[in-house]
Each structure stands twice: as C-alpha cells, then as structure tokens.
Amino acid sequence: MKKKNALSLIVLVILCICLMALAACGPGGSGSSGGTITLATTTSTDDSGLLDFILPVFTDETGWDVQVISVGTGAALQLGRDGEADVLLVHARSQEDQFVADGFAESRHDVMYNDFIIVGPDGGALSHNNDIDKTFSDILTQNLPFISRGDESGTHTRELQLWDSLGVNPEDNENYLESGQGMGATLGMAAEMNAYTLSDRGTWLSYANKGDLIIICEGSPRLLNPYGVMVVSTTLVPAGAQAFVDWIISPAAQELIASFGIEDFGQPLFFPDA
Amino acid sequence: MFELLDRETLGIIILTLQMTLLSTAISLVLGVPLGLWLDRVNFKGKSILVLINRTLMASPPVVIGLVVYLLLMRNGPFGSLGWLFTLQAMVIAQVLLLTPIICGIVYTASQRSSSHIRSFAVTMGATKWQTQVLLIKELGNEIYFAAITGFGRAMSEVGAIMIVGGNIRYHTRVMTTTISLLRNRGEINQAIFLGAILMLIALAIQIIAGILRKRERRTDENY
Numbered sequence: 025m026k027k028k029n030a031l032s033l034i035v036l037v038i039l040c041i042c043l044m045a046l047a048a049c050g051p052g053g054s055g056s057s058g059g060t061i062t063l064a065t066t067t068s069t070d071d072s073g074l075l076d077f078i079l080p081v082f083t084d085e086t087g088w089d090v091q092v093i094s095v096g097t098g099a100a101l102q103l104g105r106d107g108e109a110d111v112l113l114v115h116a117r118s119q120e121d122q123f124v125a126d127g128f129a130e131s132r133h134d135v136m137y138n139d140f141i142i143v144g145p146d147g148g149a150l151s152h153n154n155d156i157d158k159t160f161s162d163i164l165t166q167n168l169p170f171i172s173r174g175d176e177s178g179t180h181t182r183e184l185q186l187w188d189s190l191g192v193n194p195e196d197n198e199n200y201l202e203s204g205q206g207m208g209a210t211l212g213m214a215a216e217m218n219a220y221t222l223s224d225r226g227t228w229l230s231y232a233n234k235g236d237l238i239i240i241c242e243g244s245p246r247l248l249n250p251y252g253v254m255v256v257s258t259t260l261v262p263a264g265a266q267a268f269v270d271w272i273i274s275p276a277a278q279e280l281i282a283s284f285g286i287e288d289f290g291q292p293l294f295f296p297d298a
Numbered sequence: 299m300f301e302l303l304d305r306e307t308l309g310i311i312i313l314t315l316q317m318t319l320l321s322t323a324i325s326l327v328l329g330v331p332l333g334l335w336l337d338r339v340n341f342k343g344k345s346i347l348v349l350i351n352r353t354l355m356a357s358p359p360v361v362i363g364l365v366v367y368l369l370l371m372r373n374g375p376f377g378s379l380g381w382l383f384t385l386q387a388m389v390i391a392q393v394l395l396l397t398p399i400i401c402g403i404v405y406t407a408s409q410r411s412s413s414h415i416r417s418f419a420v421t422m423g424a425t426k427w428q429t430q431v432l433l434i435k436e437l438g439n440e441i442y443f444a445a446i447t448g449f450g451r452a453m454s455e456v457g458a459i460m461i462v463g464g465n466i467r468y469h470t471r472v473m474t475t476t477i478s479l480l481r482n483r484g485e486i487n488q489a490i491f492l493g494a495i496l497m498l499i500a501l502a503i504q505i506i507a508g509i510l511r512k513r514e515r516r517t518d519e520n521y
Contacts, residue, residue, distance in 0.1 A: 101484065175479060216372055
C-alpha cells in the first residue's frame, strides 16, 4: 500500500513537471499558428472602440485574424521585446525610437494622432484654457489634487515630459497621487475626488461616468499624441505582420480611422497622418 | 535585487499586513458568532439563509468591490464618510468577502459536533453564555482553519481592493495591486520578486499562527 502511494506520488510529480514544461513552451509557439497575428497595443485604442471598428475590415480584406493584447505602452513594448507580439501600435515616440534603435523593429510608421487634454472639476480653481504650461504650474503651485497614471503608459510618459519641461517635480505637490491604473479607472477616480488628470481625448469622450469633470486645457500643440506602428523583428508571421502595417497606413484604412467616432461623438477621435 | 526592499516596498508590506489582519479579525468577530447562531437556530427560512451564505462564499471580488464603491462614492449613501480610496474602504470590501467564508466554515463544523457539546453543557448546568464559550473552545481547530482561510483570501485578493482602494501610491497600494501594476508596466521580474516576498510572509504568518495554536492547546490540556 505504501509503495503504491509513493509510486502514484512520483507519477503525479512527473505529470506536474510535464505540464509546466508544456506551459513554458506554450507562449513561444503560440505566435506561429498560421492566419493569426498578435497585436500588442495601448488600452486607449482598445477602450475607445477603434480596433473593434477597423479590425474586422482588415480581416475581411486580407484573411489575417488579429489577436489583440491591450496593455500600457511600456508593457506592449516589453511584449515585443519578449517576442510575444508580432505588431505594435503604441504611442510613446521616445520609447518607440529606442525600440527601433535597439533592433527590435526595423522601422516605425506614423499612423494617426489624437490629443491629450487636462480634465478637472467644473467650477474649480482653474478655468478652460489652452496654455498647458500655465495649467500645470497652477496645479503645482496651488497644490491642486492631480491623479497621475503612474503606470509608465504613453499617457504617463507624456505627463512626466510635461512636468519635466517646466523643470519641476510634480511630487512637490502634496495632492499629487499615482493611481497605477488604466485611463478609464483613473478618470473615474478623478471624478470621484474632484481631481485633475491628463487623459487622451478618445477615452475621455467614451468614458461614461464623468461626474463634475470638464475639459480644463486643450488645443496646445504640445498635447498632440502620435501613434506609431511597428513590425516586431522576431515575428514568426512576418507576412501577416507586414500586411497589417501596409493596410493600416493605406489610404482606405486611413479614411476609416478618420470616420471613427463621428457617429457616436460628433467628432473624430483619431486623425490619420500616415 | 535587495534594493527593491526600499522604503516604499516596506510601506506596501506594512499596509498589506494592516489590511489583511484587520479584515480577518473583524470577519472572525462577525463570522464565528454568525456561524454558531446559524447552527443553533431552527426556523422556516433557515435553509434559504444557508443557501445565501453558501452563495456569498463564492461572490466575485470584483462585484463586491463595485458594490462597496457604489456605497462609498460621493453621491452614494455613505459618501459623506469620505472613505472611498482609503484603507477603511479596502477593509470593508474584504470583510464582506471573508465573513461569509468564515461563517460557512464554522457553521459546517459546528453542525457536526455542536449537539453533544450543547447537551453536555446543559447537563453540567452551563448558562447560555458559558455554552457558547465552550463551543468556541471545542471548535478551536475549525475556527483556526476558518481564520487562516480568511487570511489567505484577504492576502491574495486584488479585484475588490483595486476598485475601492484605487491602488494610490503611498496610500492604498498593497502587494497584490503592486504586482498587478508591475505586470502592466512590463516589469515581470520585479513582479515575481514581490510575489515571492508575499508568499514568504504568508509562510511566516502560518508558522507563527501554528506555534500560537499549539501553545494554546497545550495550556488547554493542562486543565
């Protein structure tokens, strides 16, 4: 009886090891299944509904299925480095250029841009304006509550660049908080706490629970938010990945992008610039 | 790697312990009597109550998080407390998750053995209160199990506290929400490192609890 137990224990352990080994090779092989490419992109393109709008057309026209992983730009680039994604659609220009410089992609192409806005409480200390420097320095000097994404996403990267260009440390503001969460969750927190935050316009327009928040600052050229697309060098499906890049910068797809959002929000959310 | 154990990480670990110990303690205070009561009483709707308890044992943390969020939000019924995105909110959400589990375990355990303990207590002429104390003592092992189950759930939970705590740096960021954030940032190594620390802390607490439990049993036997 005891021997039997020991034997079954050994079998169990071996089974476990086999399973773990299988799991370990799983991700490496998953990219190779013919007809499917993996697109790592930022939460903003997915949350806004843009991908649901354009990807079915791509699949129809080219026959390639697209599997979308939407994470922060930092995580999307890491997926590219790890070889877990075939194509990247992200928005943090400096990090993208580094990605190309490091040899993880051959080139980067402009796709579209949208813009960032500062939102904050209606009737609060700041009123609507288009001077991003003044808005940010007012938030700092008046200790106004500000919620930073704090997640190394494209939006967070841009926010830090804006503070940096003022030569200030945002953490000098005792009401500067980091949520470490996505744009939607952070907007919800700002609405709840009557705080200011930097958001991309797309997520702002499609976010349902705005509370007393309004747009405080918009229209500065420094708030433009360009998206780039890259084929990851290590992709196992270069044909599909290249097809996606060629398609998204084609005039037809660019027109499709320009038309997205007009029906629901009365204005486009993304402006093509390939 | 040890540079990761900086001040911020230590703060996160302390906050995590504060939250888990507090929620487990409150849930025990609520759940144990509730389980004993559920075993003692007998009325028509009891089976429905038990069914509700069993269902709540499986309540998804995200849903509990949303419910607490709605209760505590500025325009919600308890908005004036200003507890959203604080430790209090996280503890409330966890208590809602843990209490049904603890109550359910205690109820199931006492179903098995409470009738002889009760009749024994009655023959010895114990008061109602003394009977309860005796029951809790006799069910010590099961209550201990309920406590560590609840503690484990509190320590590993992320969905509810992410929503009601907001994962605010230096304020409501605990170990699980930090791990989730690190993963979103693509910093997998640090995430795993923090996960390992979490497991070590869980191990340490189980060992301490085990020693305390043993010592308590020894003193019991001395009577």
